[in-house]
Amino acid sequence: MNPSLDATKDTQIEKPLPFFSQMSQAGFGDKVFQKLTAFFAFLILFLACMTAFTLWHASADSIHKMGWKFLTTSDWDPVQGVFGAIPYVYGTLMSSLLALLIAAPFGIGISLFLTELAPQKLREPVAFLVETLAAIPSVVYGLWGIFLLAPFMREHIDPLLIKYIGGPFFKGPSTGLSLFTAGVILSIMILPTITAISREVFESVPNSYRESAKALGATNWETIQLAVMKPSKVGLLGAIMLALGRALGETMAVTMVIGNRPEVSANLLGASHSMASVIANEFSEAVGDIHVSALAEIGLLLMVITLLLNIAAHLLVWFTTSKFQR
Amino acid sequence: MSDETAVKDKKVRAAVEPTIAKSETRKIEVRHEEPSTEKKTTKVKVDDACAFFGTKQALFSVNMEIAEKEVTAIIGPSGCGKSTLIRCFNRMHETVPTAKFTGDILLDQKSIFAPTMDPVVVRRRIGMVFQKPTPFPTLSIYENVIVGLTLNGVRDKKVLDEKVEWSLRKAALWDEVKDNLQKPGAALSGGQQQRLCIARALAVELEVLLMDEPCSALDPISTSKVEELIHELRQNYTIIIVTHNMQQAARVSQKTAFMLNGKLVEYDATEKVFTNPSNKLTEDYITGRFG
Ligand SMILES: Nc1ncnc2c1ncn2[C@@H]1O[C@H](COP(=O)(O)OP(=O)(O)OP(=O)(O)O)[C@@H](O)[C@H]1O
Numbered sequence: 312m313n314p315s316l317d318a319t320k321d322t323q324i325e326k327p328l329p330f331f332s333q334m335s336q337a338g339f340g341d342k343v344f345q346k347l348t349a350f351f352a353f354l355i356l357f358l359a360c361m362t363a364f365t366l367w368h369a370s371a372d373s374i375h376k377m378g379w380k381f382l383t384t385s386d387w388d389p390v391q392g393v394f395g396a397i398p399y400v401y402g403t404l405m406s407s408l409l410a411l412l413i414a415a416p417f418g419i420g421i422s423l424f425l426t427e428l429a430p431q432k433l434r435e436p437v438a439f440l441v442e443t444l445a446a447i448p449s450v451v452y453g454l455w456g457i458f459l460l461a462p463f464m465r466e467h468i469d470p471l472l473i474k475y476i477g478g479p480f481f482k483g484p485s486t487g488l489s490l491f492t493a494g495v496i497l498s499i500m501i502l503p504t505i506t507a508i509s510r511e512v513f514e515s516v517p518n519s520y521r522e523s524a525k526a527l528g529a530t531n532w533e534t535i536q537l538a539v540m541k542p543s544k545v546g547l548l549g550a551i552m553l554a555l556g557r558a559l560g561e562t563m564a565v566t567m568v569i570g571n572r573p574e575v576s577a578n579l580l581g582a583s584h585s586m587a588s589v590i591a592n593e594f595s596e597a598v599g600d601i602h603v604s605a606l607a608e609i610g611l612l613l614m615v616i617t618l619l620l621n622i623a624a625h626l627l628v629w630f631t632t633s634k635f636q637r
Numbered sequence: 638m639s640d641e642t643a644v645k646d647k648k649v650r651a652a653v654e655p656t657i658a659k660s661e662t663r664k665i666e667v668r669h670e671e672p673s674t675e676k677k678t679t680k681v682k683v684d685d686a687c688a689f690f691g692t693k694q695a696l697f698s699v700n701m702e703i704a705e706k707e708v709t710a711i712i713g714p715s716g717c718g719k720s721t722l723i724r725c726f727n728r729m730h731e732t733v734p735t736a737k738f739t740g741d742i743l744l745d746q747k748s749i750f751a752p753t754m755d756p757v758v759v760r761r762r763i764g765m766v767f768q769k770p771t772p773f774p775t776l777s778i779y780e781n782v783i784v785g786l787t788l789n790g791v792r793d794k795k796v797l798d799e800k801v802e803w804s805l806r807k808a809a810l811w812d813e814v815k816d817n818l819q820k821p822g823a824a825l826s827g828g829q830q831q832r833l834c835i836a837r838a839l840a841v842e843l844e845v846l847l848m849d850e851p852c853s854a855l856d857p858i859s860t861s862k863v864e865e866l867i868h869e870l871r872q873n874y875t876i877i878i879v880t881h882n883m884q885q886a887a888r889v890s891q892k893t894a895f896m897l898n899g900k901l902v903e904y905d906a907t908e909k910v911f912t913n914p915s916n917k918l919t920e921d922y923i924t925g926r927f928g
Pocket residue numbers: 690693695713714715716717718719720721722733
């Protein structure tokens with residue numbers, strides 16, 4: 312046998328102690344690190360709970376006075392002291408939904424193009440451009456919306472929608488400040504989120520799937536469907552949920568183009584309002600404590616809705632993947 | 638092949654396996670075949686094939702004729718262009734962005750690069766099995782087998798059911814999975830996954846099967862199953878297999894091609910290549926002097 316091997320064996324048998332004491336030192340560092348990270352993780356949870364608690368505390372008056380009516384009625388009259396949140400909830404959900412309907416296909420399409428089809432030279436620059444959209448402050452989007460998008464919608468897009476689709480959803484006359492315009496501007500704002508995340512999801516798909524699809528005689532489009540889109544479903548859902556979170560909470564840009572009228576109407580070209588907007592608009596000039604309290608309750612409601620939607624998304628992921636985890 | 642020779646084959650295989658690495662002069666046993674009387678028709682003809690990645694040339698005017706319903710093994714050291722060559726056969730080479738190809742490849746006397754030949758059609762006739770088993774992760778075993786058919790637009794449930802059973806039987810996997818067809822393909826063992834990939838390739842109307850080191854990720858038992866499968870499939874298909882394992886090449890193939898640095902050095906009957914190679918380089922390689 313090799314003598315040097317024997318030597319190391321001997322030292323190990325003779326002096327096991329230094330080895331273990333080193334271990335315990337490392338163990339000490341590990342413990343500190345573990346405690347520290349646990350502390351920070353806990354801190355975040357604590358902050359979230361505190362926020363919820365503060366909102367709940369601040370909205371105590373309103374909860375006490377309005378009870379469930381807050382959630383089931385749609386009159387919002389601070390002077391009379393009646394507060395029904397439905398129009399705001401409706402405006403927020405509808406504008407976010409519209410934004411997703413527009414941005415998800417576009418964003419996923421862009422990232423498919425970037426990862427699967429575009430020439431190598433084009434990929435990075437285009438991705439960079441799209442992702443820079445995320446860095447533009449939302450108030451700038453709002454200004455752009457007022458000066459450019461809203462007039463453009465009023466003069467060019469909305470008349471077409473009224474003429475060719477019409478029905479209860481697209482009824483004139485349109486002012487350009489509408490639920491639909493808000494949806495469009497939101498969709499531009501969440502586009503970078505969807506694009507960036509879905510691009511990462513597609514890039515993480517192993518090349519071997521694409522190769523085996525192609526080798527089976529799949530066309531480019533079939534390869535994308537079979538080898539790229541199908542394995543990416545869960546990741547794409549994540550991208551959409553993150554974007555939805557951003558759309559639900561977006562305030563400035565929406566306020567500037569949505570028309571700020573608390574109305575529940577199927578007409579997407581009518582003015583609407585949103586939860587975040589009403590808080591921003593009315594908080595500084597609230598009439599009386601109960602009004603402030605009602606605005607806090609809107610905030611609480613927004614938080615709860617976001618949370619519920621996230622839980623729903625997780626359940627959806629769980630249901631769709633559990634088929635393959637048995 | 639008669640039952641008797643099949644039994645003999647198994648014995649030979651069993652005898653060869655454990656003694657590979659040890660012996661000094663690696664003696665490779667070749668299954669002796671009666672020289673076939675009828676002249677085989679050429680299935681694939683490679684004519685002056687050169688392949689490039691960017692400016693790097695990976696294949697240097699390769700010429701070979703591959704007979705129908707034979708197993709051809711391609712051997713050679715790593716990086717010599719084996720994968721590149723067989724990826725030219727089903728036009729997978731051109732899916733690499735920088736790749737170029739000159740020369741011609743004929744399938745049944747017709748160029749696969751002809752303007753009227755769609756690469757998609759070529760790949761349906763010339764299937765491929767990769768080194769790493771790649772069942773589609775979100776599809777069940779059943780769906781994995783018929784995926785090529787559904788791409789072709791086959792929707793008839795009865796046809797599909799039959800095809801699944803037929804392909805899985807051909808791939809010697811039916812008995813192991815017949816009760817779990819709805820399970821995900823990725824839940825099978827590596828060897829089963831590889832046979833699933835073979836079944837998937839067989840399910841389309843296949844003529845030529847390319848296999849790029851199909852056993853290098855598999856254990857010995859799965860390997861011998863795949864090798865037996867290759868014997869079976871030879872009845873109906875033309876098979877081209879890349880392998881690093883010379884015993885395997887000797888066991889499964891009738892023809893062997895030895896490649897070195899992008900060139901085809903020797904291409905002859907397997908028995909001849911392994912017992913009496915005409916090129917010194919081939920001899921050096923199969924006796925383990927390099928590579
Ligand atoms: N995608 C690629 N881009 C650039 N060069 C490549 C690419 N694929 C292969 N090559 C080069 O082509 C040559 C042949 O590679 P190939 O993969 O055909 O070798 P191989 O014989 O299959 O090797 P191995 O036994 O390791 O699989 C190598 O020198 C390799 O560097």
